[in-house]
Amino acid sequence: xxxxxxxxxxxxxxxxxxxxxxxxxxxxxxxxxxxxxxxxxxxxxxxxxxxxxxxxxxxxxxxxxxxxxxxxxxxxxxxxxxxxxxxxxxxxxxxxxxxxxxxxxxxxxxxxxxxxxxxxxxxxxxxxxxxxxxxx
Amino acid sequence: xxxxxxxxxxxxxxxxxxxxxxxxxxxxxxxxxxxxxxxxxxxxxxxxxxxxxxxxxxxxxxxxxxxxxxxxxxxxxxxxxxxxxxxxxxxxxxxxxxxxxxxxxxxxxxxxxxxxxxxxxxxxxxxxxxxxxxxxxxxxxxxxxxxxxxxxxxxxxxxxxxxxxxxxxxxxxxxxxxxxxxxxxxxxxxxxxxxxxxxxxxxxxxxxxxxxxxxxxxxxxxxxxxxxxxxxxxxxxxxxxxxxxxxxxxxxxxxxxxxxxxxxxxxxxxxxxxxxxxxxxxxxxxxxxxxxxxxxxxxxxxxxxxxxxxxxxxxxxxxxxx
Numbered sequence: 493x494x495x496x497x498x499x500x501x502x503x504x505x506x507x508x509x510x511x512x513x514x515x516x517x518x519x520x521x522x523x524x525x526x527x528x529x530x531x532x533x534x535x536x537x538x539x540x541x542x543x544x545x546x547x548x549x550x551x552x553x554x555x556x557x558x559x560x561x562x563x564x565x566x567x568x569x570x571x572x573x574x575x576x577x578x579x580x581x582x583x584x585x586x587x588x589x590x591x592x593x594x595x596x597x598x599x600x601x602x603x604x605x606x607x608x609x610x611x612x613x614x615x616x617x618x619x620x621x622x623x624x625x626x627x628x
Numbered sequence: 629x630x631x632x633x634x635x636x637x638x639x640x641x642x643x644x645x646x647x648x649x650x651x652x653x654x655x656x657x658x659x660x661x662x663x664x665x666x667x668x669x670x671x672x673x674x675x676x677x678x679x680x681x682x683x684x685x686x687x688x689x690x691x692x693x694x695x696x697x698x699x700x701x702x703x704x705x706x707x708x709x710x711x712x713x714x715x716x717x718x719x720x721x722x723x724x725x726x727x728x729x730x731x732x733x734x735x736x737x738x739x740x741x742x743x744x745x746x747x748x749x750x751x752x753x754x755x756x757x758x759x760x761x762x763x764x765x766x767x768x769x770x771x772x773x774x775x776x777x778x779x780x781x782x783x784x785x786x787x788x789x790x791x792x793x794x795x796x797x798x799x800x801x802x803x804x805x806x807x808x809x810x811x812x813x814x815x816x817x818x819x820x821x822x823x824x825x826x827x828x829x830x831x832x833x834x835x836x837x838x839x840x841x842x843x844x845x846x847x848x849x850x851x852x853x854x855x856x857x858x859x860x861x862x863x864x865x866x867x868x869x870x871x872x873x874x875x876x877x878x879x880x881x882x883x884x885x886x887x888x889x890x891x892x893x894x895x896x897x898x899x900x901x902x903x904x905x906x907x908x909x910x911x912x913x914x915x916x917x918x919x920x921x922x923x924x925x926x927x928x929x930x931x932x933x934x935x936x937x938x939x940x941x942x943x944x945x946x947x948x949x950x
Contacts, residue, residue: 521710521791522799523815524828525921539803545921546815546829549883553844553855554921559885560848565916586848599808607702608801614828616919617911 522613527567530610533602540604541572543583561585568610654721661711662722671704679730686727697723706800710791792830793819828923834879844883857881862898863934872934875914 525545533540548557557563561582564570570582577584577595586592593600611618658666658676665673674681685693697719700707708714709722795814796802802809815829822842823835836842847853860877880889890896893916901913908915908925919925 521706521794522801523793524830524924526799526801528801539806542802544812546831547813547818549833549844549921550818550842551844552848553846554883554888555855555885556845556848559887565888591848597808599806600811601808603796603802603806603809603812605702605801605803612920613801614924615911616909616915616925 524614526613528608539602541601542604567612654725657718657722658725661709677729682730871932873931874933
């Protein structure tokens with residue numbers, strides 16, 4: 493059936509696409525793929541951690557982190573904390589003073605503006621979200 | 629609008645009516661920069677003309693509103709609304725313009741409104757010499773920003789080149805007050821030699837590897853390990869006029885392990901997965917990566933790359949039973 497639902501779906505896509513284009517403006521400006529991780533940081537009085545994909549993908553393929561080290565494809569979805577990092581998991585698999593500078597450089601990772609929520613910057617979803625809010 | 633500009637220029641030449649100038653500058657900047665969020669209340673921005681939303685903010689003092697508009701807030705107000713070229717005076721004028729829209733809303737705005745005309749006059753004393761030339765130069769130099777008022781302006785809603793790939797200190801998510809932020813690398817310092825693209829990081833990552841501009845490790849420690857690349861294209865036919873999608877395993881397996889996609893995102897069997905643009909836009913299927921880290925969804929042609937030999941009769945026949 494090429495019924496109502498198909499038309500509705502196309503409409504949704506068209507609207508969403510329009511938003512994706514329209515909203516390539518000033519509101520979010522961070523580098524594409526920068527991830528803010530803020531499950532615990534704010535509450536613990538630290539600045540949120542920021543993970544720059546562009547910087548790491550120049551040095552490592554996605555497989556290293558997302559298959560070998562087990563990072564799930566979900567911002568904030570890995571329940572990273574400092575104990576795990578010091579034990580050599582997640583960021584700590586590399587930020588160990590051998591492969592990359594080690595954990596005492598708190599401010600290089602914890603560099604976000606306080607209060608910035610967990611999110612992937614410049615993502616389609618981030619751009620669509622304001623539109624969704626707007627409709628309400 | 630032209631006429632207004634000329635009048636405006638005359639007025640400013642006469643060194644007269646600073647307030648009018650400030651008010652116009654405020655309105656201009658509002659439409660150009662602030663309205664994007666403050667018209668509809670995006671991300672919780674107080675709306676133009678909505679007294680209830682401005683009320684509690686006005687109560688904290690107009691001076692704080694000015695400084696928050698200039699410096700930004702952690703709750704989503706970008707410094708200067710993201711328009712770094714605007715002068716402090718212009719920003720204040722834009723704030724005044726928004727405040728004027730809610731005057732007479734309740735008892736509280738009264739002092740704010742009383743302050744509003746006074747402020748630009750005071751600000752104008754210092755800011756006007758700076759503001760006037762900007763207004764005069766604006767129409768001729770399109771590079772500096774897009775004059776929203778000019779009906780012939782191009783790319784009104786696009787990000788100006790200077791705003792792409794900003795260094796961490798200016799990107800709106802890093803805390804400029806953090807010493808570590810200053811030690812971080814600016815994207816453009818690394819992108820120089822890399823092949824360009826039109827979206828995302830504005831780097832063509834596929835070419836960057838092909839041309840050996842970068843050689844990211846496949847193993848964390850072993851620089852010599854190489855990926856298991858398979859060259860298997862999967863063509864997904866698309867209903868309607870859009871070209872068919874060619875999904876290339878080659879470019880993906882340069883970066884990713886089979887287990888990154890199979891079986892969690894895609895069952896490894898041609899045609900076994902229902903994929904749609906709606907799902908992709910919502911961050912599922914191809915959208916798990918495209919639109920977040922891999923090139924964004926705006927690049928239709930990279931995925932929809934196979935022209936169909938368009939046979940309308942057959943296309944209709946195919947669409948009808950579905």
